[in-house]
Amino acid sequence: MKVIDSTSTDVYFNLAMEEYLFKNFMDTDYLILWKNHDSIVLGKHQNIFEEINLLAVEKSEIQVARRNTGGGTVFHDEQNLNYSFITSQDEGFSNYDQFLTPMISALNKMGIPAAKRRNSDIAIGEQKISGSAQTIKKGRVLHHGTLLYDSDLSLLKKLLKPTEGKITSKSVKSVRSDVTNIKKHLGDLSLSLDDFKEQLLKNLFPDGFERISLNDADIAAIGVLVAEKYSQWEWNYGLSPKFHFEKKSQVSDKDRQSKKVAVKLEISKGIITGCQVMVDGLANAEIQEALTGGRYGYQEILKKLSSTGLVGNIELDALTACFL
Amino acid sequence: MKKNIQMPKLSEQMESGVLASWNKEVGEMVEKGEVLFEIETEKVVSEVESMESGVLEAVFFEAGDEIKTEEIIAVINCD
Numbered sequence: 492m493k494v495i496d497s498t499s500t501d502v503y504f505n506l507a508m509e510e511y512l513f514k515n516f517m518d519t520d521y522l523i524l525w526k527n528h529d530s531i532v533l534g535k536h537q538n539i540f541e542e543i544n545l546l547a548v549e550k551s552e553i554q555v556a557r558r559n560t561g562g563g564t565v566f567h568d569e570q571n572l573n574y575s576f577i578t579s580q581d582e583g584f585s586n587y588d589q590f591l592t593p594m595i596s597a598l599n600k601m602g603i604p605a606a607k608r609r610n611s612d613i614a615i616g617e618q619k620i621s622g623s624a625q626t627i628k629k630g631r632v633l634h635h636g637t638l639l640y641d642s643d644l645s646l647l648k649k650l651l652k653p654t655e656g657k658i659t660s661k662s663v664k665s666v667r668s669d670v671t672n673i674k675k676h677l678g679d680l681s682l683s684l685d686d687f688k689e690q691l692l693k694n695l696f697p698d699g700f701e702r703i704s705l706n707d708a709d710i711a712a713i714g715v716l717v718a719e720k721y722s723q724w725e726w727n728y729g730l731s732p733k734f735h736f737e738k739k740s741q742v743s744d745k746d747r748q749s750k751k752v753a754v755k756l757e758i759s760k761g762i763i764t765g766c767q768v769m770v771d772g773l774a775n776a777e778i779q780e781a782l783t784g785g786r787y788g789y790q791e792i793l794k795k796l797s798s799t800g801l802v803g804n805i806e807l808d809a810l811t812a813c814f815l
Numbered sequence: 816m817k818k819n820i821q822m823p824k825l826s827e828q829m830e831s832g833v834l835a836s837w838n839k840e841v842g843e844m845v846e847k848g849e850v851l852f853e854i855e856t857e858k859v860v861s862e863v864e865s866m867e868s869g870v871l872e873a874v875f876f877e878a879g880d881e882i883k884t885e886e887i888i889a890v891i892n893c894d
Contacts, residue, residue, distance in 0.1 A: 534858070535835070535853075535855070535860050536835040536836060536853070536855050536860070536878070559860070560858070560859075560860055561835070561855045561857075561858040561859055561860040562858035563858075587857075610857050610858075611857065611858055623858070624858035624859070624860075625858065625859040625860065626859070626860040626861075626862070627859060627860070627861045627862070628850075628861075628862045629862075629864075660879065661877070661878060661879020661880065662879060663833075663835070663855060730836075732836070732878045732879055733878075
């Protein structure tokens with residue numbers, strides 16, 4: 492087993508590194524350990540608009556990234572340790588136990604009463620400490636897992652609060668779980684994440700392992716993947732499966748009269764392809780025209796609405812909220 | 816010649832799978848070995864490569880559909 496301990500905490504770099512190693516390092520088995528600065532990480536085939544609170548995320552400094560493996564949305568910070576096994580796989584269909592069993596056994600040896608839950612989680616009692624997902628390609632498998640060590644989980648709730656609008660799609664949904672941090676369950680509460688990581692490695696590989704680092708050419712190639720894919724709107728937002736959005740709102744105009752705004756949107760690859768806006772039962776062609784063909788997002792919609800006639804009468808923020 | 820593309824059976828137990836994405840659009844050229852579509856089941860993404868070279872002529876399912884193994888999901892025109 493060769494082990495790479497990433498020194499970067501950039502979510503786009505680490506996800507690009509995972510893909511680069513998965514597709515190019517075919518000679519043996521690898522384990523990558525990495526952690527990210529505050530970020531939201533989506534499963535490969537999820538609809539980002541169904542998972543995150545667009546307004547809260549765009550107003551925050553939190554990065555949003557789509558990963559290469561399946562499953563749901565998770566929040567990462569620097570107290571969450573990610574691990575990725577890259578190994579060979581004869582069957583086209585993987586099982587989780589080949590990776591989860593040694594991980595659980597290593598945690599148990601460290602005194603953590605961890606056990607498998609559902610198909611791909613690790614939990615202490617009923618509370619999840621680790622989720623995992625995989626990608627399979629050409630006889631290789633990438634198994635990616637999280638280990639909640641001492642994460643601040645309160646931020647997540649705010650950023651993942653779903654829209655009040657109704658979204659219809661066939662995307663992969665997230666399953667919300669009750670979670671806990673590993674550190675709380677350790678005898679030694681002073682153990683840092685780095686110490687935990689070293690202990691974990693010793694317990695995972697009692698016979699030893701080889702520590703390697705990336706060379707300059709690897710880092711340059713990963714940089715290209717970051718620039719062309721992982722940091723791009725087209726990958727993070729545009730890959731979302733098509734969906735239908737519907738929301739009925741009541742807003743006050745400047746004379747404090749209530750107006751009914753009914754919005755129906757068709758969104759494909761993150762672009763508004765169909766737009767129906769009714770204000771007090773009448774179609775508003777100006778808004779429909781302004782939004783059709785544009786990206787679906789808080790800032791984008793706000794900007795487009797700001798030049799429409801209705802804004803003189805209804806506050807821009809309140810009008811924008813009708814579309815999110 | 817037209818070749819039917821089936822939902823693959825990735826394991827003995829697999830009876831159906833969710834088509835997660837088409838990586839090619841109808842009318843587009845596909846080379847043998849290129850990823851044609853992806854399946855996601857139990858948080859596992861499987862990239863499925865095309866066994867044929869040709870034009871993707873028709874697809875019968877869309878992303879998000881659960882499909883029985885061996886069901887025909889697309890046609891590639893190899894002429």
